[in-house]
Amino acid sequence: xxxxxxxxxxxxxxxxxxxxVGSALCRRLCSDGYQNLILRQHxxxxxxxxxxxxxxxxxxRPEYVFLAAATVGGIFANDSRPAEFIYDxxxxxxxxxxxxxxxxxxxxxxxxxxxxxxKLAPQPMKEEYLLTGPLEPTNEWYxxxxxxxxxxxxAYRRQYGFSGISLMPTNLYGPGDNFDLQSSHVLPALIRKxxxxxxxxxxxxxxxxTGSPRREFxxxxxxxxxxxxxxxxxxxxGIVNVGTGSDVTIRELAEIIAGVTGYRGRLHxxxxxxxxxxxxxxxxxxxxxxxxxxxxxxREGIAATHDWYKSSLL
Ligand code: GFB
Numbered sequence: 001x002x003x004x005x006x007x008x009x010x011x012x013x014x015x016x017x018x019x020x021v022g023s024a025l026c027r028r029l030c031s032d033g034y035q036n037l038i039l040r041q042h043x044x045x046x047x048x049x050x051x052x053x054x055x056x057x058x059x060x061r062p063e064y065v066f067l068a069a070a071t072v073g074g075i076f077a078n079d080s081r082p083a084e085f086i087y088d089x090x091x092x093x094x095x096x097x098x099x100x101x102x103x104x105x106x107x108x109x110x111x112x113x114x115x116x117x118x119k120l121a122p123q124p125m126k127e128e129y130l131l132t133g134p135l136e137p138t139n140e141w142y143x144x145x146x147x148x149x150x151x152x153x154x155a156y157r158r159q160y161g162f163s164g165i166s167l168m169p170t171n172l173y174g175p176g177d178n179f180d181l182q183s184s185h186v187l188p189a190l191i192r193k194x195x196x197x198x199x200x201x202x203x204x205x206x207x208x209x210t211g212s213p214r215r216e217f218x219x220x221x222x223x224x225x226x227x228x229x230x231x232x233x234x235x236x237x238g239i240v241n242v243g244t245g246s247d248v249t250i251r252e253l254a255e256i257i258a259g260v261t262g263y264r265g266r267l268h269x270x271x272x273x274x275x276x277x278x279x280x281x282x283x284x285x286x287x288x289x290x291x292x293x294x295x296x297x298x299r300e301g302i303a304a305t306h307d308w309y310k311s312s313l314l
Contacts, residue, residue: 004107004163005232006034006064013038013062015047015096016069021111021169023176024224025066032228038062048091050099057103065100065108066227067093067149075138075208075276077183082141089145097152097164107163109231110153112146112239114170114216114280115139124283127168127239136277154237163235167227170243170282174220174301175308187217190254191306194261204266205258208273211251216243216281219301222294229292243282244294260303 006012012029016022017039029037038060045056047069071088078085093110100108117125118133130150135143153164173187181189190207197205226242234240248256254267296304 004235006107008033009036010034010064011036011038011060011062012064012066013060014066014068015092016067018042019068019070019072020172020174020176020178020220021223021227022066022068024174024220025068025227028221028224028228047095048088050091050095053095054099054102057099057105061103062100063106064231065096065105066231067096067108067110069096070111072142073178073183074185074189075274078139078142079274085139086141086145089142090148093145093149093152097149097156100164101156101160101162107165107231107235108153109227110149110164110166111227112150112166112168113142114168114241114243114282115143115277116146116150116168117280119277123279124245124281125241126283127241127286130239138274138276150239157237165230165234165236166239167230168239168241168282169223169226170216170218170241170280172218172220172223174305176220177305179309179312186215186250187253187257187302188305188309190257191261191302191309194254194257194263195306195309197265198261198263202265204268205254205263206268206270207250207254208270209250209275210271211249211254211267211269213250213275213277214247214279214281215250215253216245216247217253217298217301218243218294219296219304222296225295226287226292229290230287233290238286240287241282241284242287243284244298245282245284245288247279247281248298256299257302257306260299260306 119136156162
């Protein structure tokens with residue numbers, strides 16, 4: 001199918017522009033010269049409110065939508081706030097996708113997550129493994145909502161011919177991440193823990209779980225690059241994985257972050273905390289066959305994120 005490409009003066013709504021992904025999309029589209037970004041803070045537009053979303057679309061008439069708004073968090077937040085994770089994400093998806101279709105949006109891009117795949121899926125995980133097995137229990141509420149979003153985009157394409165696409169990013173990190181230790185993902189949590197331990201001269205840093213789970217990490221600026229690439233070059237029903245194609249253990253990640261922050265103490269693994277899924281590595285051959293590749297190496301991306309974190313404390 002012929003893609004419908006954004007122009008520099010297209011009206012582009014970035015849903016969730018204050019979050020990790022949305023803010024990276026803003027930076028990227030601004031630096032590319034897109035002049036008509038439509039942005040709303042949560043206080044001005046609650047995407048869980050169907051009436052408010054519909055009237056926003058009727059008034060603003062965006063032509064392109066990046067659906068990056070979501071209630072997100074790390075393993076502890078997912079596990080302890082299941083109702084918020086399923087309700088908020090389902091409501092946001094239903095409201096935004098339906099309003100986009102009804103108000104004549106030319107194309108919508110939905111951002112999912114690699115946790116949509118079964119807990120014990122073969123690795124690396126291909127797009128066709130979706131719905132082939134049980135989900136990881138710590139984040140099944142979020143995963144079910146994201147799967148519903150994928151299916152909604154596909155259903156609107158099939159029944160109404162609506163041009164929606166879905167991307168499945170792997171674990172993301174970068175500037176603007178959440179560094180709150182209760183709700184964050186592992187990478188920002190460990191940057192903060194090692195940074196603070198170095199300053200305090202602490203003898204050890206607590207790392208949750210056994211350290212053996214494997215995770216793949218993609219810098220959010222690479223994700224933004226892939227998002228724009230797919231918005232401009234892809235228009236199909238199939239979901240597309242976005243990742244680097246390589247992973248590390250949580251122990252290896254901790255060692256890299258210790259090196260970047262200059263921390264020389266011990267690692268203490270708290271095995272009372274859950275490991276989550278044992279491995280989550282995406283098969284990125286579909287995206288690579290389209291000609292896209294990530295640019296930011298993990299250590300370099302972590303160093304830049306550590307710098308961002310330090311500057312955010314000033
Ligand atoms: O990033 P994370 O919270 O989420 O945890 P998931 C990844 C791994 O790092 C788990 C370990 O094995 C954690 O136990 N870990 C070690 C830590 N130390 C820490 C720490 O200080 N904080 C945190 N948060 N983890 C999430 C899903 O899964 O991935 C979401 O819950 C979403 O739904 C996201 O899909 C991308 O990678 O396990």
